[in-house]
Amino acid sequence: MNSFEIRNAEKKGRGVFSLVHWDTNQVILKFNGKLITKQSMLEMTAEQSALLLQIDSEIYLDLSGDMSLFINHSCNPNTTIKIIAKNAFLISTRAIKPNEELSYDYSVSCTESPEEWKMDCRCGEWNCRKVISGFASLDQKVRELYLKSNIAPNYVKKNLEVK
Numbered sequence: 001m002n003s004f005e006i007r008n009a010e011k012k013g014r015g016v017f018s019l020v021h022w023d024t025n026q027v028i029l030k031f032n033g034k035l036i037t038k039q040s041m042l043e044m045t046a047e048q049s050a051l052l053l054q055i056d057s058e059i060y061l062d063l064s065g066d067m068s069l070f071i072n073h074s075c076n077p078n079t080t081i082k083i084i085a086k087n088a089f090l091i092s093t094r095a096i097k098p099n100e101e102l103s104y105d106y107s108v109s110c111t112e113s114p115e116e117w118k119m120d121c122r123c124g125e126w127n128c129r130k131v132i133s134g135f136a137s138l139d140q141k142v143r144e145l146y147l148k149s150n151i152a153p154n155y156v157k158k159n160l161e162v163k
């Protein structure tokens with residue numbers, strides 16, 4: 001049985017919906033894609049680079065053709081991304097019911113500045129940031145929460161120290 005389904009997510013376009021129940025802290029899926037260097041990313045068109053997920057300071061995963069590509073951002077997400085040795089996993093951060101849309105905070109794994117990458121957010125959550133960008137662009141409070149709960153990958157932490 002499939003655990004997910006791509007469905008219409010209204011204003012957000014398409015989204016990935018869970019068909020099953022998840023407890024907190026479960027591995028929901030692995031992001032699949034080809035590894036791309038930052039150098040190759042810079043040579044891509046905006047459409048192509050929109051399909052990338054950052055997984056290290058200068059390494060990206062090309063999610064084209066993978067269902068994970070359709071997982072939307074939320075400012076109040078029910079999952080997060082966890083990066084272990086250049087593998088990216090989606091982990092539940094709270095219990096998820098069948099038919100709930102899966103979402104994670106795109107800023108968690110991203111070190112780019114608003115000049116390099118930003119996106120309008122239509123998640124509609126009470127705490128919506130409206131525009132999302134890299135980890136450093138987060139409010140101090142949100143940043144501290146992600147750092148404290150060990151959600152931020154090491155390269156993101158290192159990038160903060162450099163700044």
Ligand SMILES: [Zn+2]
Pocket residue numbers: 074075076121122123124125127128129130
């Ligand atoms: Zn939002």
